Amino acid sequence: MTEVVQGEVVAIRAQALDTHGRFVISARHNHFVSDAKASAGGPGEAVQAGELLLSSLASCGLALVQKEADARGVRLAQAEVAVSFERDPEDGTRYRAITLDFALRGVPQQTAQALVDAFTGTCPIYNTLRRGGPIAARVRVPD
Known part of the structure; x- marks a missing residue:
């Protein structure tokens, strides 16, 4: 049987960086970079x-x-x-x-x-x- 946590809320935060279309994502104590696609005006390099x-x-x-x-x-x-x-x-x-x-x-x-x-x-x-x-x-x- 799968354990379901009632009312569990999981949240992340994302912040735009100085490079247009580049963001830092924070999940708990983990941080990584994400990019907008090049076709959407971003660098398109990171995930x-x-x-x-x-x-x-x-x-x-x-x-x-x-x-x-x-x-x-x-x-x-x-x-x-x-x-x-x-x-x-x-x-x-x-x-x-x-x-x-x-x-x-x-x-x-x-x-x-x-x-x-x-x-x-x-x-x-x-x-x-x-x-x-x-x-x-x-x-x-x-x-």
Whole structure:
């Protein structure tokens, strides 16, 4: 059974730097640089927003697959996932498709599918994207 933390709030902070289109992202005590795409006026060198989205899916996917494997007493010889998106050519504000391709070695296909089903059944990132869940953008102007 998956542990769900009721009312859990996770937050990050991002700040624009002096280089236009470059940002420092802070998550707890971890800090990294992210760039806007060159086509959006940024440097396009550091990891970009869409890549961060894909990375979060990959990280959640592998973490939950491993957690479920441990719960079942299954030993994975290797676990990988490749995640991609395709932007909708008719509506640039959305993705036409987001695909996760898992490669799980050391288990039969049926077990591998059950491990991935555990991920898709519990990952809030995956399920929010799948449902097109609620999102809000608020703004304030500090003094």
